Amino acid sequence: MKAVVVTAPGGPEVLRVQEVENPEIKDDEVLIKVEATALNRADTFQRKGLYPPPPGSSQYLGLECSGTIEAVGKHVSRWKVGDQVCALLSGGGYAEKVAVPAGQVLPVPPGISLKDAASFPEVACTVWSTIFMMSRLSSGETLLIHGGSSGIGTFAIQMAKYQGARVLITAGSEEKLAACKNLGADVCINYKTEDFVARVKEETGGKGVGVILDSIGQAYFRRNLDSLSFDGRLSVIGTLSGPVTEIDLRVVLSKRLTIQAAGLRYRSPENKAIIVREVEDNVWPAIVAGKVKTVVYKRFPLSEAAEAHQLLESSQHIGKILLFP
Secondary structure (H helix, E strand, C coil): CEEEEECCCCCHHHEEEEECCCCCCCCCEEEEEEEEEECCHHHHHHHCCCCCCCCCCCCCCCCEEEEEEEEECCCCCCCCCCCEEEEECCCCCCECEEEEEHHHEEECCCCCCCCHHHHCHHHHHHHHHHHHHHCCCCCCCEEEEECCCEHHHHHHHHHHHHCCCEEEEEECCHHHHHHHHHHCCCEEEECCCCCHHHHHHHHCCCCCEEEEEECCCHHHHHHHHHHEEEEEEEEECCCCCCCCCCCCHHHHHHHCCEEEECCCCCCCHHHHHHHHHHHHHHCHHHHHCCCCCCCEEEEEEHHHHHHHHHHHHHCCCCEEEEEEC
16 A cells, blocks of 8 residues: 655654555454545654554554445454544555544544545544543533644634633634634634733633633643632644743642643544544534534645645644545
8 A cells, every 4th residue: 555654853844655565454353445545643743753652553644534434353343344434643644545443433424525524533533532531521611722723722612612611712824813713713812912811801801711622732831720719721733832831839739720631542442432422423413414524625645745734833834735546
């Protein structure tokens, strides 16, 4: 099969399409003929040699895909050859075929094309497992999303609104703010021209927000704590500005704050399967009802993976970027 190979750690130019061995499936896995995969920021870190795949996983990039099942392991009962599905992966999406544990597979939601379904698994599992399963955002609470126009951000806005929350976002251009507003965000803050802490306080009557979803890390850490209400929860899912920070525990103690962090890739297959089933039960109905839509910015053939990575790293996009084999 063809796959995108990282020929050496480095910039987008190190990505090359090459002929590689077909994946072999285990008894509890399915083989998917890939229709599409979607880019995630983690792919760029793996390309640079900073984010290795878990032991035993595919060495190729790609944390989600959609496609048609070509083969099933002997212990798989739910799925059959020919099923149209999407899946959460530990790697291997940038290829024509990928093996994946059956518990990480989802049906394509009715009304969504097989290609566009590739935009859902990683964002849906990230948003549901952090904001809802871990931070327990509930109806009537207020959520602040940093990077509201990202793939995760655009999905989180819609899902939080569907669940009855008030949503504040940060983004860095008028175009991105308008896109977030259009998806349902209640308050859109330009972090380049405004102090988000002051705006959060203003918009919440001085109370702060109940939950923050943050992929920035170091640069926002103290300001995030200042932006939280009593019993607030900070959910860290990335460290784009750096991983090391200082903490004044008095702030955490006095406001009874919870600081949480989570990723998907290094979780066990059993843990991922629990999240995937929760997503099917709680998120898929919102998609079927038309309350959560795909936000796809651009589509590239697999042979243009380098160009796709350049676009992702430019942060000019709004929503997801897809690759087609």
